[in-house]
Amino acid sequence: MTNASATAQTTLDDVAVLIPAYNGQADVNLTLASFQESALVHILIVDDGSTPPIVAPALPNLKIEVLRLAQNSGIERALQTGIDALAQRGFRYAARIDAGDRAVPQRLAKQRAYMELHPRVAGLGMWTQVVSRAGEPLFMLTPPAEPQAIRRQRFFRSCLAHPSMMLRIDAVRTVGNYRAAYRSAEDLDLFVRLMERYDCANLPELGLYYELNEGGISATKRRRQIGSTLRLQLRYFNPLNPYDWLGLAKNLLHLLLPYRTLQRVKQKLLAPRAGH
Structure with missing residues (x-):
């Protein structure tokens, strides 16, 4: 066991x-209950003007x-406020998750250990199992792990x-925190800016159960999200990168196809096949 791994098992104080x-x-409670770590887990919930207010459950x-x-005020301001608040409280790492999603046990310890060993990595994701509201598995997201591949394919796939x-x-x-310049695509905007100065990577193992929610941003604000993504693609477009061309074509196609049609296509392409 490496020193970094041992440290990750004994503390998550930062x-x-x-x-x-x-x-x-109810979604907040479900997500919080999913965290299983060997050390105390610190949580910051930014309640974006809920009625009634979000209450912290006793867990x-x-x-x-x-x-x-x-x-x-929207997720962009909530995330920006949250990052600033965590910085003021002395935390080094912010682990993102959304209400309704579930963490895999020891996710935080694994990610922290990796980031301690890779100081150039500013953002670290994990493979994701997409599930229905009822918890049924739909398809797996298994993006590339290496920073160079992520940088090349950033506009072609998630x-x-x-x-x-x-x-x-x-x-x-x-790099300027989360911002509202590209509404509903605040994550991609941040990642692109991070990759101009640092690396982003993935741990090639399951870390998250992501709930496909037709009331979520990707469904309810889809056209705004696609529009923001297209503006980002055009701003950072590299004509020598074939993936930038493919990503541009893919997003234009997204403008034409209904959301549910796209989800059905994803499920057929990414769902596990018999014998695999």
Whole structure:
């Protein structure tokens, strides 16, 4: 066992889980209950003006703080506020997850150990199992692990599953934090800026159960998300990278196809086959 691994098993004092939440108390409770770590887990819930306010449940091995915003301002501001609050509290790492998603046991310890050994990595994701609201497995997201491949394919596929990410807080603030310039694509905007100065990587193992929610941002604000993604693609477009061309074509196709049609296509392409 390496020293970094041993340290990760005994302390997570410099890691905090960052959860933006707007209503959905039951989803918040489900997500919090999924964390199973050997050390105390620090949680910061940014309540984005929920009615009634989000309440921290009493759960073992979790230290939960709720930071309430006076009014609903959107996920971009909630995340920006959360990162700044964690920096003020002295945390080094922010582990993202969304209400309704579930963490795999020891996710935080594994990510922290990796980031301690790879100081150039500012954002670290994990493979993600996409599930229905009822918890049924739909398909797996298994993006590339290496920073170079992620950088090349950043606009072609979802290389970094936002709710699976662990982020270096100082790096996030150095590049300008989350921002509302590309609404509903605030994660991709941040990752692109991080990759201009640092690396982003993935641990090639399951770290998250992601709930496919037709009330979520990817469904309800889909056209805004695609529009923001296209603007990012055009701003950072590299004509020598074939994946940038493919990503541009893919997003234009997304504008034409209904959300449910795209999900059915993903399930057929990515669902596990018999015998595999």
